[in-house]
Amino acid sequence: MKEDFLHYLWKFKKFDTLNLKTFNGEDITIINVGQYLELAGPDFFNAQIVIGNQKWAGNVEIHLKSSDWYVHHHERDEAYENVIIHVVWEHDTEIYRSNNTEIPVLELKKYVDTATIANYKSLMAPKSWIYCEKNLKEINEFAFKNWQERLFFERLERKSNPIFELLKATNGDWESVLFCLLAKNFGLNTNGEIFLKIAQSIPFSIIRKESFEVENLEALLLGNAGLLDAEKEDTFFKDLKFRYFYLLHKYQIEKKNVEPVQFFKHRPDNFPTIRLSQLANLYHSQQNLFSIISKANSLKSIYETFDVSVSNYWQNHYQFDKESPQKKKKLSKSFVDLIVINTIIPLQFAYAKSLGKEVSENLILLLNEVTAEKNAIIDKFSSFGIPSKTAFETQSLLQLKNEYCNKSRCLDCAIGMDLLKKN
Incomplete structure (x- = not known):
């Protein structure tokens, strides 16, 4: 079990929300789970929750165990003073604010059905290359195409950073x-x-x-x-x-x-x-x-x-x-293709961004003219039923492997999410 699974459960309310109680027995009603922050500080910002008869607005912190609060020294950090509920998988100790008031705890494992847990364990089963390699053929094609576009532009954003550094220099x-x-x-x-x-x-x-x-x-x-x-x-x-x-x-x-x-x-x-x-x-x-x-x-x-x-x-x-x-x-044409992928497309993206222009569709059309790259990562995806015909597809897959699969970010990935729902 990893914290990112708990983040997923909370963000999408994948648990029994109708019968929630704090560990101390007070009723919980979730009005708004809050904004998911992948930054320093509490996990979800500006949530709204009713505990008992009191409505609360503030932040939500999520841990595997309640005691992780102290392991991470949140009791010394002012950023956590506005936490209104501590969502954990297992409650093993009480948590207090600096003014000695106890923070309510929701022990999530009581409210998640066994099928959801089984699906997660299936998705995160030991891998030989990537976690979902046996299920890649099952992905929803429309969702996958949309995810490819996002992956492609994430990769371009990363490639544009050194371009703007050069521009400054x-x-x-x-x-x-x-x-x-x-x-x-x-x-x-x-x-x-x-x-x-x-x-x-x-x-x-x-x-x-x-x-x-x-x-x-x-x-x-x-x-x-x-x-x-x-x-x-x-x-x-x-x-x-x-x-x-x-x-x-x-x-x-x-x-x-x-x-x-x-x-x-x-x-x-x-x-x-x-x-x-x-x-x-x-x-x-x-x-x-x-x-x-x-x-x-x-x-x-x-x-x-x-x-x-x-x-x-x-x-x-x-x-x-x-x-x-x-x-x-x-x-050679193959060498010029590399120039298109690694220089021309990133440069056009960065230049348009500096001018506040939108060129997304043009970049996709251009890269779809370029033959798919050949490397070990692309060959491996092909062997699992995800072939590539164009460089747009291969660039997306490289981003997927390097930034999601290699970092076990399955629950940040549209493929992982789709498989979790399907299972």
Whole structure:
């Protein structure tokens, strides 16, 4: 038994409300259970209850045992002075306010039917992956679709937080924010944070000014990545190194050391040299990238925007001084899909939020054009009868697994609630 089950019982009155009495035998009538607060302080705020012949308005605190009141030191906390009833599963001791008046206790286990308890125990039975894995096929389709939307926007809210932090750090420059986000996502999981630091180390005003010469952009990115620090005979390397130190001097910027970029365990097309060249070519080919991306509403137009390759040198190189077979190394559609999921959709959401605009439907439509992601979590849901066709569905499921299933928040989850009612 967990407290969140008691919260569920109280919030939705899943017990015999007609014959309630305090532990001391006074009649209880619930007028309003109060507002559920998932914050510090009492569990339910501003409830209204009649105890005996007296109507009370105040807060409700819920525990498994009455003695938990003292375990959590509520007797020392002024926030609990306005608790009008202590709802517990098992009453094992009296509870008093600071003025020595006893707080009425409702022992809930007397009023919950055995079927409800059995349903809860069934839902929370030992799991191999998630609690409801054996019952997922039973969920109400309409309720599940609504829950997917909420999960998706919860995920976007979380993803928008670092975007607003970047916006603050760049003095409200959305173009600079986009550059940082793209850099991070071009670096993928291994080099993402390093690429972000590289982008942050170059004022975007310089990227703007130098975008007409792709070699200058590559020099800045590769130089700040530490990839121009060595001495090589390669002519292109020498040219980039000359440009890099010239640009440092021209703009009076200090070379900042970042962690070494990682080549190990990457496929050659994901080498940092290739990804940084593609990023440079993107900003060389698209002079108003933020304007384009903030308004993009179709996957086709986004593919066209990101139809970029590497510079000529990198078409037959993956590293300096090591020639390889000729290959254009264009951004793949699957890579651009990741950019849509992790950069474009979150950026559009955050930008619209900053303007007070509603774009929810547009974002869902756009993400429904993107093919479903492939990973272990999505495969597992599919094996339990929840397949995904689009990235909108996979993003929702990732939020579900990470923020609800992994944290055992079954009673905060529409699926858990639906199964509890069905059982």
